[in-house]
Amino acid sequence: MIVYTPALRRLKEKYPKCILTFMTKYGNHEVLEGLSYIDKVIYIRRGRLLGRYRVLFDFFQQDIVVFTDWQPQLLMISKLLKIPVLAGVPRDGHRLNRYLSKHLQTSIFKVKQYAGRTDADLLEEALDIELDGEMTRLDITVPNQKVCDEVDCLLDSIGVKDDYIVLSPFTGLEERNWPIDIAESFVQKVIDIYSMPVVVIGPADKRNKADVISKYNLLGRTNTMQMVELIRRAKCLITPDSGPMHVAGALGTKCIALFSKDLPSRWAPKEQCVPVYLGMPCSPCNDETARKCHDVACMRNISDEMIIEKLKCLL
Structure with a gap:
């Protein structure tokens, strides 16, 4: 969209x-x-x-x-x-x-x-027209003051006061999700290296799983514009190829995008985005093929160390 x-x-x-x-x-x-x-x-x-x-x-x-x-x-x-x-x-x-x-x-x-x-x-x-020019500058509605105040309260409720990173590991397709154990290890490395909180966002039905990843858990607690504001303020967003990635692209927020079944050339924002793509022999594929995949190596082989190295470059 x-x-x-x-x-x-x-x-x-x-x-x-x-x-x-x-x-x-x-x-x-x-x-x-x-x-x-x-x-x-x-x-x-x-x-x-x-x-x-x-x-x-x-x-x-x-x-x-x-x-x-x-x-x-x-x-x-x-x-x-x-x-x-x-x-x-x-x-x-x-x-x-x-x-x-x-x-x-x-x-x-x-x-x-x-x-x-x-x-x-x-x-x-x-x-039957011609649309010339570049098509890479994305737009998005900027959250109003009411939304900003609501996000202040949300961050205060989980004890986040200063800089933070946003992790959005879940998507609409299970096979595109970043595995919880890898995400958990990544969060611990961020704490060890940067002493920076990692705020996890996503759907409410994943909330219990996210408790394992990070204590800064806002799954199911944000509406769309609150999510936008959280990403706008973040030092960086880490996410699979998904809606939050495009939000970051429109806002100019630094983003590390994890690609599995599709191509960064199609979807990765052109500014402030570092895609991670393993380029498996079976990639890209469609949703139906992904659901039948036994190991989903294209996503599960994206390690926490890979993302930490990208983060070091961005931060």
């Missing part, structure tokens, strides 16, 4: 009269709501009654809808609303492909270039 911001910014610069509406899932919307070139951010609250259909009023007003991922329900609704142009990458063999008025060929996973450029290529194809 954040990686789309360079293309959207350039789109608004070239076509200032266009009205840009960006749709995402609930929780993510806040990181874009303060950006001047996006006119409106709408969101889906999955799990809520008719959550996908609460955005219908906004769809009535669109001339073009670009589907950047597969959304069959919203595709059908858009067709029923007679939106003139429905552009998206078709799903192989899916009967709803016929509802797309424009089948896009651009795909992040077909090329090795940075995703920001590929996102721009996708919009170019969808809209």
